[in-house]
Amino acid sequence: MKIRWLGHASFEIETAGKVIYLDPYIIPKDAKNADLILVSHDHYDHCDTENIEKIKRDKTLILTTEGAAKRISGNVKVVNPGDEVDFDGIKVGAIPAYNIGKPFHPKGAGLGFILESDGKKVYHAGDTDIIPEMEELEEITVALLPIGGTYTMDVKEAVEAAKMINPRIAVPMHYGKIVGSKKDALEFKRLVEKETYTIKVVILEGKGTLEI
Helix, strand or coil: CEEEEEECCEEEEEECCEEEEECCCCCCCCCCCCCEEECCCCCCCCCCHHHHHHHCCCCCEEEECHHHHCCCCCEEEECCCCCEEEECCEEEEEEEECCCCCCCCCCCCEEEEEEEECCEEEEECCCCCCCHHHHHCCCCCEEEEECCCCCCCCHHHHHHHHHHHCCCEEEEECCCCCCCCHHHHHHHHHHHHHHCCCCEECCCCCCCEEEC
16 A cells, blocks of 8 residues: 655555545646545535546546535545445545534534555544544554644644554644644654654655555
8 A cells, every 4th residue: 555645635545456535635747547536525625626627537436525525526425424435345434523622624524534455544534633533443554644733633632643543653744735834743753753652653745655
């Protein structure tokens, strides 16, 4: 499995011969066609309809929320927390993503995703604060966690989320474009690796790819 951070909350994952995009607000100029697209919610920096049109094919499956589905054309399936979809042997689970004490992402409007393939589980948290549902996550190989603050967890909250989830690898996201900076990512790495003995933090930049 190859995980490539494209910027903000956008990722490209290649696994089991499939190309998967998560929240493709940012895509490369040479973007590959998508077999599967996961969109966490309907905000413009996650549900970019122009980019979705560029990377989708007729058979591309798009999994998203009810709000985002209204903006996207094609083979779109609405999923809700607790739903699981089997995509050619790749399991996709939808889980809650929401703010606590902030108005930007009310409960029920957004999703996180767990992608399971090749014996590994990747958790894309979506736009969320640290939430009780994270305690229920088990055996996460890679956790993609927002750290930018304002609309999502800030660094310290994301550190606590990482400790709660206890993935093998944590990757910071949702910084460097609208909110947050490289400095935040470095601080996240420092704190997580200082306060835990089991979690490795990988900061993906440019065309950096994590292979697991």
